[in-house]
Amino acid sequence: MFLDFYPIVQDVNVCLLPLEYLSALKPFKNEVPQGHHSFQLVSNAQSSQDPVGHPMMHQAAFNQATGEAQYYDDIPAVQGELFVYMVTSTRAHAKIINIDPSEALGMTGVVTFLSAGDVPGQNRRMLFNNPEELFAEEEVSCVGQIIGAVVAESREQARRAAQMVKVTYQDLLPVFFTIEEAIQHQSFFDPKRKLERGDMDKAFETVDQILEDEIYLGGQEHFYMETQGLIAVPKGENGELELFVASQHSAYTQEVVGITLGIDSNKITCHVRRLGGAFGGKVMKIASLSAITATAAVKTGRPVRCVLERGDDMLITSGRHPFLGKYKVGYNNDGTIMAADITYYSNGGCTLNESLAIMEKALLHMDNAYKIPNLRGRGLVCKTYLPSYTAFRGFGGPQGLMVMESVLHEVAVKCGLPPQKVREINMYREEECYTHYKQLFSPRDMLRCWDECLDKAGYHDRLQAIQQFNTSNRWKKRGISAVPMKFGVGFSKGFFNQGAALVNIYKDGSVLVAHGGTEMGQGINTKALQIASRILKVPMSSIHIKETCTGNVPNAAPSAASFGTDAVGMAVKDACEKLMRRLKPFMENHPKYTWQQWIFEAYCQKVSLSATGFFMGPHTDMDWENSEGPAYYYFTFGACCSEVEIDCLTGDHKNLRTDIVMDVGRSLNPAIDIGQIEGGFVQGIGGSDDQGSVPVQDSCPL
Structure with a gap:
């Protein structure tokens, strides 16, 4: 059909088309995105040596940009290292009749095959009162469910051998x-x-x-x-x-x-x-x-x-x-x-x-x-x-x-x-409002975000311009929309609202911080350094965060629920304040000493230069039977206004402009927080464009 249609299109005299039809001939241009950022400045009364509140670069940015930052697969091979590759189900719902790894085990480099019988402890565990199997034992419930694993001398050997493991199924319904x-x-x-x-x-x-x-x-x-x-x-x-x-x-x-x-x-x-x-x-x-x-x-x-x-x-x-x-x-x-x-x-x-x-x-x-x-x-x-x-x-x-x-x-x-x-x-408009689960909050900052977003976006003026554009264009259309947001921060399961940290000061005055959070690009380590620098009154260059380790900080909560910096930051603050209380007598007795001298003096006087910090977050919980409870620590608010253009013939679309106003309280680091807001928005665009996986070929998601 296209071959028949194309010559007709070529013969169309553009001059004879109505002006509002010409937009069909203009494809969207790929342009370099541009942005403008504004944020609250720190008070003039704040010390110039205090980094909290200043827009500072991610502490690992240079290493990440140069490729020097080490991730788990960048760790050099350990002597005698093997590789494991998963054997997964090819059926969506079936009974496992037999697992035959013999051909795989006979291949070069293959060391062993694992399945449920090789688990020394428990293969099945309860997760939120529902059973989860490590290896499927009798039945599979989806394509991709792990049935076994091949261990070999190299990745490629493990991968090839996994493909040779023969699993016999009896398909089940539904x-x-x-x-x-x-x-x-x-x-x-x-x-x-x-x-x-x-x-x-x-x-x-x-x-x-x-x-x-x-x-x-x-x-x-x-x-x-x-x-x-x-x-x-x-x-x-x-x-x-x-x-x-x-x-x-x-x-x-x-x-x-x-x-x-x-x-x-x-x-x-x-x-x-x-x-x-x-x-x-x-x-x-x-x-x-x-x-x-x-x-x-x-x-x-x-x-x-x-x-x-x-x-x-x-x-x-x-x-x-x-x-x-x-x-x-x-x-x-x-x-x-x-x-x-x-x-x-x-x-x-x-x-x-x-x-x-x-x-x-x-x-x-x-x-x-x-x-x-x-x-x-x-x-x-x-x-x-x-x-x-x-x-x-x-x-x-x-x-x-x-x-x-x-x-x-x-x-x-x-x-x-x-x-x-x-x-x-x-x-919500009243100064004191209640959610549908009876948690008290004030919408004042939410309304401020909304009004400021509409104002900065020029919403009403642009709405008129869009209406004029749509009247003048048959095949391209524009739209504009603004939405507010109220988002609960913290875990509704209250026991997760906790944080812990360990701060060590060495005799040379350098500081090592460990905490239970996980650095995944969101800047939690950078903010922890800023907090420690403020409390200890030493430059960030004297403080180091090495890694998250269960041997240093046990029983840590997950880095999730927009709560990581709240919990970890307060724990680091607590540990540093303990150390400063121990150092206070030396600082008062020797006001002209340097930081290194205070530390060495404290060491000589047998004062501990290591402290744990802990943050016990608020009680949060939900009574689902009565539809009530303090589900969140607090709420953060925001508003977003976006203008988009669509091609009515092809479905192609383009985000022309977005204005976002976010209430983040007193930002510890505006540069990082703005990056998180922008990243969340871009990821949200992907979600709104419906990146759904479609089951094909016996339910293998595409």
Whole structure:
């Protein structure tokens, strides 16, 4: 058809076309993105030696730019090192009849094959009251489920041998992959969640209009630059084991490895220098990979390296949950929403993993910035035959508030009102407001972000210009939209809201800081250095952070929930303040001494120059039976305005301009915080463009 159409197009006289049709001939131009940043300056009264609040470069930026920064797979080969490669299921739902590794074991370089029978401890463990298998034993529930692992002298030998392991299956029914199919089969994980306030039935009886609709949000791949993996090194004494691992939650990795091997955590040391991106994807799944690799190391008595190839990483670890939101909304003709009944369905995959916590966060964020007097949210995690979905930046929050934003937009269209006006009509306004789960907060800063965003974006003037553009162009159209945001910070499971640190001062005056957070590009180490520099009153160049290590800081919480710097920063502050209290007598007695002299004097007087710091965060919890509880430490707010242009013929589109205003409190480092905001926005564009994985070829995600 194209060959028939192309000559016709060539013969068209452009001069005869209406002017509004000519935009079809203009492709989008690729331009270098440009940005303008503004942030709050520190007070003039602040000491010039105090780095907190100043826009400072990421402390590892030069090393990362030059390639000198070391990630786990940059670590030189350990003597006698082997490689492990996973053998995964090729069936979505099947009984395992037989596993035959004989051909693989006969190949050059292959050392051994691992399966469930080789696990010295527990192959099955409970995760959030649901069973998780390290190696599938009797049945597989998705393509990509790990059945075994080949250990060989080289990566390529391990990879080739894994392909030769023969697994005999007996296919089982049912097999389904989508949320809609799961609803038909009533396939859901327990428990189901619900939040409710107000009288829904009465509200629907009194409103002017009722709207019912749904919105689907596809999944999204993490696509971190560094794939998941680790090096497991047996120490050869007392069962000790060291792991150099790419994990956001090293303490959990340590725990799972201990359960798998049947040994205590005090014999397992996890080292995390830095991650090459994570976005939530390296919290849970890496623990299972670590346990398999550790099992290989213990069985062979040699170091074992695991590095997932990109395709295997995407298949085994999965990504952001697809969501389906179905809603019934009651509203008045002036755009005021009086009632909203929303049911959220997420595709959890074949195991629960973190899906329940993600669904809970979606429900907790369903109100976003809006005071809906009668609001009900129900959350159901669908059990399907896909690899288990896991945490991703925002952790359910984006899906939760996206449904509400769709509701606001549809109500605006039905009422014939500007969407921005309908949003403003329904926003929280009082100085003291309560969420739909009865947590008190003030929307003052949220409203400030909203007003400032509209003003800086020139929203109203640009809206008129866009309307004129659309009138003059038949095949290119522009649109502009602004949305507010209210986002809870911290873990709703209160025991995670804690942080720990260790600060050592050496006789030469240099300082070593260790903490339980994980550096994955977000700048947590840089901010920890700034905090230590402020409290100790020494330059950042005198302070060093080496790595995250379970041997230095035990039982650390995951670096997640936008809470890492809060917890770790306060712990570093606590440790440094302890040291300064010990040093205070020497500083007062010898005011003219240098820092090094104070330190040496304290050492000579047998004063400890090492201190642990701890931050016990606030109590947070949710009573799901009564729809109430302090779910978050606090809220952060923001607003975003974007203008886009689309090609109506091809579907091509371009983001022309975006204005973002964020309330981050008092920024420790505006340069890093702005980078995080920009990075989150760009990743959000990917999510909104629906990077959903589509099951093909017996459910292998594409």
